[in-house]
Amino acid sequence: MSTPVLHVQHLVKRFGAFVAVNDISFDIRPGEILGLLGPNGAGKTTTIQMLLGVVTPTAGSIQMFGLDLATHREAILQQVNFSSTYVSLPQALTVEENLWVIARLYGLSQIQERVDDIVKRLEMEEFRHKITRKLSSGQSTRLGLAKAFLTDPKILFLDEPTASLDPDIAQKIRSFLKEERRSSGLSVLYTSHNMHEMEEMSDRIIFLQRGKIVAEGTAQEIVARFGQADLEKVFVKLAREN
Amino acid sequence: MKIHRIYALVARHLYLYRRSLPRMMEIFYWPFLDLVIWGFITVYLMKFQGQIPGAVTFFLGALILWDVLFRAQQGITISFLEEIWARNLMNLFASPLKPSEFLAATMVMSVLKVSAVSVVMVACAGLFYSYNIFVIGMWLVPFILNLVMTGWIIGVLTTALIMRFGQEAEVLAWSMVFMFQPISCVFYPMEVLPGWLQAIAWVNPAAHVFEGMRAVLNASAEPIAHLAWATGLNLLFLGIVIAAFHWTFELCRERGLLVRIGE
Numbered sequence: 001m002s003t004p005v006l007h008v009q010h011l012v013k014r015f016g017a018f019v020a021v022n023d024i025s026f027d028i029r030p031g032e033i034l035g036l037l038g039p040n041g042a043g044k045t046t047t048i049q050m051l052l053g054v055v056t057p058t059a060g061s062i063q064m065f066g067l068d069l070a071t072h073r074e075a076i077l078q079q080v081n082f083s084s085t086y087v088s089l090p091q092a093l094t095v096e097e098n099l100w101v102i103a104r105l106y107g108l109s110q111i112q113e114r115v116d117d118i119v120k121r122l123e124m125e126e127f128r129h130k131i132t133r134k135l136s137s138g139q140s141t142r143l144g145l146a147k148a149f150l151t152d153p154k155i156l157f158l159d160e161p162t163a164s165l166d167p168d169i170a171q172k173i174r175s176f177l178k179e180e181r182r183s184s185g186l187s188v189l190y191t192s193h194n195m196h197e198m199e200e201m202s203d204r205i206i207f208l209q210r211g212k213i214v215a216e217g218t219a220q221e222i223v224a225r226f227g228q229a230d231l232e233k234v235f236v237k238l239a240r241e242n
Numbered sequence: 243m244k245i246h247r248i249y250a251l252v253a254r255h256l257y258l259y260r261r262s263l264p265r266m267m268e269i270f271y272w273p274f275l276d277l278v279i280w281g282f283i284t285v286y287l288m289k290f291q292g293q294i295p296g297a298v299t300f301f302l303g304a305l306i307l308w309d310v311l312f313r314a315q316q317g318i319t320i321s322f323l324e325e326i327w328a329r330n331l332m333n334l335f336a337s338p339l340k341p342s343e344f345l346a347a348t349m350v351m352s353v354l355k356v357s358a359v360s361v362v363m364v365a366c367a368g369l370f371y372s373y374n375i376f377v378i379g380m381w382l383v384p385f386i387l388n389l390v391m392t393g394w395i396i397g398v399l400t401t402a403l404i405m406r407f408g409q410e411a412e413v414l415a416w417s418m419v420f421m422f423q424p425i426s427c428v429f430y431p432m433e434v435l436p437g438w439l440q441a442i443a444w445v446n447p448a449a450h451v452f453e454g455m456r457a458v459l460n461a462s463a464e465p466i467a468h469l470a471w472a473t474g475l476n477l478l479f480l481g482i483v484i485a486a487f488h489w490t491f492e493l494c495r496e497r498g499l500l501v502r503i504g505e
Contacts, residue, residue: 015498049501052336056496074338082336090254090328097257104250105337147333 005187011060020046022211031185035202039239042208044191048157083144084159091133106151118146138169156188195232251347273359280305281371302373306363308428313359314393317352319415322401341491391476392448398483402490427452447475
């Protein structure tokens, strides 16, 4: 088995008396898509925020590429990126300006070529000079993904990347992600409330409930373990036990 | 510290200014308006030149130098607020960007803003009131450098407070600097303050700059002692507020506040 690119051990996050993440441990292997599933408030976003270094864990360790995030933040974050439906880029800049800023922030070379390339791959030509505030939700999502893929990350955190998209665009984005994973060996941590999408995209799934991992395995393994017809029914069962 | 990351943030703000009328007004319109109002007051005071010698040079010079401090502070704080308004802090701090690089970028923005505003004010003062700020002579350079540093101190302190207390503290971006104005002795000498307030003003670097400016304009003394005090105090306070900013940043990461500002 290959060495994990992401190794999380006994991660805990408390906000005062509230325990948002309660002693979770998991790995992501190179080229793997790991689904992070759970009802609202289960600790998914807090986990991603800790993995991105914007929230400090109360206890536990996060290692990426064999380095500890607490002590090698800069080196790790250079190789990591994220996209979230809930985080947008500055609205007053154009799509292309936003991509240039990100490229400079990560110290990329041949910026124009890279920007042109990602704009083409995500079919963004028609709105590349548009002000970000004027984008549709599908275009905004593509900009978020372009920002994430522009820096050629080794690990990508995607927080509900297809939320609020129409099925056609969502399918296009899923195809793009699968193709990127296949061609570059990218590892992805993926959250979604769309269970069919989770089954389609994830190699493995971990199910969070009240900050704890309550199930882990492939979608089929989890469905079988809870004796339900599909992942959605498992989700509903666990969410109602919440 | 990586220059390309500082440059990225500066470019991001310059893109904003390029097509934003309200932001351009901040540089051109408000300083111009300030100057017009104070210019007329000064013209009026000129009638009493006998009672207030050098009123014109004092007031307009003081106004332009005060604006240097004010814009230096705004350059830092508004740059941070722009990130809050754009909900961009997560994008920035989930990247390899360090807090020190973020601060450095805001300081660069502050210098750019001060430069632009100063050009506008100096040109308008010359054009409308035949006032030449350069009568202060070579002392102008250390005065301006010190006022920019004082602006940074207030700017970094305000930014740390907004980061810690969120958007509720946003009003500090415009009001904080005016808490320092009475003890900066911008338009009056330090001696007019009550004794206890003079003691407080003495540890305010800006007060030394304005005292120094008056000494130069009165040709009463060289302002070396005031400049030494201003520089020493500026370096001391700048070190303290930068440390406080880093401490607050870590506190906000620990409490999850960094990703919640602006929500």
